[in-house]
Amino acid sequence: MTDESRIWTAALIVVGDEILSGRTHDKNIAQVATWLGVQGIRLREVRVVPDVMDAIIEAVNALRVRHDYLFTTGGIGPTHDDITVDAVAEALGKPVVVHPKARATLEEYYATRGGLTEARLRMARVPEGAKLIENRLSGAPGIQAENVYLMAGVPQITAHMLDGLTGLLEGGLPLMSTTVGCWVAESEVADLLRTTEGAFVNCQIGSYPFFREGRVGANFVIRSTSEDEMMACAATLSEGLTALGHEAVAGGI
């Protein structure tokens, strides 16, 4: 049974020179964060590290002991720059072994695609004792080694792996959110935001300004594990904005 009073936390390591060079816009942070939220697990920290063994090992060791779950994305493919399995194994003090079920899955997948080469067999390597995470898209599985969950770098594949994990991780109450938008400079309503947040101890209000259509505006996101308090906080904020002469847009702009 899930303990709903405890807060479950996770961290994410994004492995990839392509993110650090600016060439690729990361899509996994938002994807993993959103999925974790639905599982009742809070993403508390993300680190983006290069395809360098020591950098990955250091991040894994720093984060796996601090959080209930540690996710990684990237670096589990068949090429020479895919070293996440080796780095996680090293961090956990385990040897790398070929997982028989992963090997069988890959043999089947590649039977009609040119066969299981040595490079492809790399994708069956796991830290000793690890479990597999199903991936119906491309054959190569994700990996669970202790509390570390290794996902693909390609966002569509990671989506399938997360799907395979849905409902299997213990979590707490999901953090809900609702948004109130307003065509106002956030600096005009900073006092209102602070006092409203102060009046609802189980709510947080984030203020996210933007420029759109040549005008300034902001979305105010109210987060809480209590839907009742969240809605009461949103209503109080909307009334406050109206009292200051601004139109509050439920759901955000």
Place this chain on the structure above:
Amino acid sequence: MTDESRIWTAALIVVGDEILSGRTHDKNIAQVATWLGVQGIRLREVRVVPDVMDAIIEAVNALRVRHDYLFTTGGIGPTHDDITVDAVAEALGKPVVVHPKARATLEEYYATRGGLTEARLRMARVPEGAKLIENRLSGAPGIQAENVYLMAGVPQITAHMLDGLTGLLEGGLPLMSTTVGCWVAESEVADLLRTTEGAFVNCQIGSYPFFREGRVGANFVIRSTSEDEMMACAATLSEGLTALGHEAVAGGI
């Protein structure tokens, strides 16, 4: 004079609950990474941390001593959840003071926009001894405190702040890159990638697979500080792909 033989490195801290909740897709990592690359500075690590004082302080202290430059994005606005200035000041052991020039800039900016309120004056607060980074878009400046550069969370504003810093930071040789694309499963050419990279000691090859139009393909990105070696490596890789019966697409797919 720039020392071109030395490698200059940077780290980035993205401050923001909105990224960790999955609500907002970060755009600053790629933007800052690309800009740094042009300045001849390598982005080596990114951390995304929540709007929590201790989390920001810890990340600032871990990263500012490891790298030539540390950038932050987010948390320098006028609202209660904007605490990056306070956290950086604490990490540097400096008091927070109102910067006279920032105050004057904000007074002028808000003269026709309702005046400089207490909330807006928050945006003139800096760690003692800090310099300002110009922002022609919205009045509120970026901040340089020692080797820490505080940028806005709104990507358009950060773009203006980076523009204000262009050419002012010391860097080394820019890392160049060129891409060779191929409609091939990366696992089919893993050996070719490894041997080609091995033959060019000053080049790195990253392999980035994708699914598109119902087919698998990959882009192979060759990075080097030497344009000649980079182009020779790309040519060797393209010839190798052709020899294996695949079409190499210069510039990537």
